[in-house]
Amino acid sequence: MFPVSSSQFRLTQYDGQHEGTRLIITGAVHGNEVCGTQAIIRAVEDLDRSVLTIRCGSVTFIPVTNPLAYAKGERAGQRNLNRNLFPNSDPQDFEDHVANWLCPLLTQHDVLLDLHSFSGNGEPFVMVGPRNNDGPLEPFKHEEQERALARRLGVRRFVDGWLRTYGDGVQRRMSGSSELQTVLRYGMGTTEYMRSVGGYALTLECGQHNDPQAPEVAYRAILNTLAFLGMIDAPEPEPVKPEQMEALSMVAVYDKQHAEDKFSRDWSSFDPVRQGEEIGRRADGTPVLAEFDGRILFPDAAAGANSEWYYLTRPNPSF
Template identity: 80%
Template sequence: MVDVNQLQFQSIHYNGQQASTSLIVTGAVHGNETCGTIAIQRVMKELDSGVLFLRRGTVTFVPVTNPLAYAKGERVGERNLNRNLFSNSNPQNFEDRVANWLCPLLAQHDVLLDLHSFNAASEPFVMVGPRNNNGLLEPFKHEEQERALARRLGVRRFVDGWLRTYGDGVQRRMSDSSELQTVLRYGMGTTEYMRSTGGYALTLECGQHSDPQAPEVAYRAILNTLAFLGLIDAPMPEPIAPENMEALSMVAVYDKQHAHDTFSRIWSSFDPVKQGEEIGRRVDGTPVLAEFDGRILFPDSAAGANSEWYYLTRPNPSF
């Protein structure tokens, strides 16, 4: 049993002698996703030993963002830290207390690299933010810089459209529009919060939790980010060639209507689906069919009734 009163928060800052961009790198937002922690510790060791040298700007490392979840070796401590991420004057759980420390820390920086991993076997990918816009949901003005960095992290697969698609699902579910903004807040995680403070941010999903290559993916991404931002003296990383990219947009979310709705097979993120292919069945036996050719994302067989069950993506040739 973990005593939450014995846990503390840690961030480690490095400052170059010349003013430049401020970067923050986070690991273990989910406690069983440790590749970022391993990679961050490796980079800090190199900075401490002089193998790496921070020439300009600042970088803050948070090896373990959620110490309760990390100590438990589980995804969450008391709730999902990467949802409803806001400062809270009346914290109700451990993750609320993390948020009260983390949100002001994020706001002090220009760029966030958030390192994650996933459960099912698949290749690494990066989640990017919206196009530049002045909308109410997720206004943004750093599309060019954010996507340029995404292309230099060392992965070939890119996904956008999270908050927009999540919000569409929320609006469909809500019968009381006065609750809409409250529920939309649940879609706010580390990168969304960072963008809301005027910065830009990327979530890098580095591979399957236990894949020995996942920490290598995270380590390479940190070094490439430091080089891209000019914080270390290193060649500018080459962007991935367009012909080698796979860019996808989340375009639709599908709900479990009943707790006993079931998938017709075990799905993993990025499994391809064909229009008309059976994805699952409702509790009354009605088949749930793919509405278009694409790839499935975030299938959740354990989802509850009236909550998101899976997402579908389409190729995004304009990425």
């Protein structure tokens, strides 16, 4: 285990001799997701031994973004860092202190690669942001660059629609409140914050927490990102071919209404579902049926009452 204090923060930065992109790469935003930590340590060792050299721009590595959660070996220290991520003038919990350190760092960079893993089985995928827009929810202007980088991380699955879909669930739980700031506040994580301050960002889900290949996926993504951004002497990685891609949009989030709501089977992210197929049953026996053909995402059998239970996605042919 990477040695780290549970009460202080640590980063490593490398600057090239020439101007270029300011990149930041984060691991262990959730303390039990350590594949990014392992990959970052490996990349730092390569840079220290001159196996790699930053020629242009700068890269900042944060192997353990949430040291308290990491020390506990749990998803959160005191709450989920990847929600409600804003600077806070009156910090109430450990993650507020992390945000007060992390958010200014993100503001100083152009691009974020955030390395995660997931609890269920399934293959790696990348979460991307919205289309270019000047709307009130998530205005954005780097769609082309962000999606070009996403296609070069070494994975074939791409998912968009997070903030919009998550926000719909928040509004429902808040008794239909239509306040935009409520949606933004609860749905704001590392990548959303990065986009809000003018950069672009990707969340790479590198595989199941304990999959020995997950650190390899993370390390390959680091190298591909450095090469694609022209920061190291390496050929630009080839993008995934269109016929190999699977692009999905998050469409709806469904809540666990009662602690005794149960799934009808052991679901994994990206399992296909057919319209009318039984996904689970409510505590009173009412079946929960898929409203459309698609794939399930982030099924959480251990979810508490009145919290996210699972998401449904649809194919996105326009990715």
